[in-house]
Amino acid sequence: MAQQPQRGHTGRTLSTARLARGAALLGGLVLLPLATACGGDTESAALNSDPSKITAAPAAGVVAPAKVEVIAGLTGCQAEIRVEADELREGVCHTETADYLITTFPAEKYKLAWLDAAGVYGGTYLVGERWVVSAKPETLQRFRPKLGGTIRQLRGIGPTPAPGAS
Structure with missing residues (x-):
């Protein structure tokens, strides 16, 4: 019997949730210098x-x-x-x-x-x-x-x- 992928609390598969968190973190790190430099x-x-x-x-x-x-x-x-x-x-x-x-x-x-x-x-x-x-x-x-x-x-x-x- 095929095993279903584990799902996190958001209902997405764990690998998708990790990818989303990683992308959000990376995006935040990229935008941080831009936001602080916009004086x-x-x-x-x-x-x-x-x-x-x-x-x-x-x-x-x-x-x-x-x-x-x-x-x-x-x-x-x-x-x-x-x-x-x-x-x-x-x-x-x-x-x-x-x-x-x-x-x-x-x-x-x-x-x-x-x-x-x-x-x-x-x-x-x-x-x-x-x-x-x-x-x-x-x-x-x-x-x-x-x-x-x-x-x-x-x-x-x-x-x-x-x-x-x-």
């Missing part, structure tokens, strides 16, 4: 992937996540905490040379979500591990040797100014 901002992706643009913070002596107060101290200010939440802490610094925000996050996923939301507004940010400093580009350039991180330019949405417009 849309190729300039900042190129900037952030250039090893010469990524440095440790020599003045800080660390690249680990820091507290708002630590980053503020390294930049020469005493931050006034204005947001204290589960997802982030934000402090504002007012100095003679610049005004800026320092935002820290308990997990990298919160920083990524914050950057995604900030992308709507555009702007330039100094981004480290679980922290972001928001300031004018020249201020960020001055802070980068002290703090490390990478400078990211987010495009924003909406119309762009005409050439020559201020």
Whole structure:
């Protein structure tokens, strides 16, 4: 008597189920790099992937996540905490040379979500591990040797100014 092939819980033969799972896994692995690379901002992706643009913070002596107060101290200010939440802490610094925000996050996923939301507004940010400093580009350039991180330019949405417009 001919033996029938074993069937899995889906009713398909086991070899077909294995093939389907393997194809789904392979498809997911092929699509994963494409999905994670679709940030849309190729300039900042190129900037952030250039090893010469990524440095440790020599003045800080660390690249680990820091507290708002630590980053503020390294930049020469005493931050006034204005947001204290589960997802982030934000402090504002007012100095003679610049005004800026320092935002820290308990997990990298919160920083990524914050950057995604900030992308709507555009702007330039100094981004480290679980922290972001928001300031004018020249201020960020001055802070980068002290703090490390990478400078990211987010495009924003909406119309762009005409050439020559201020």
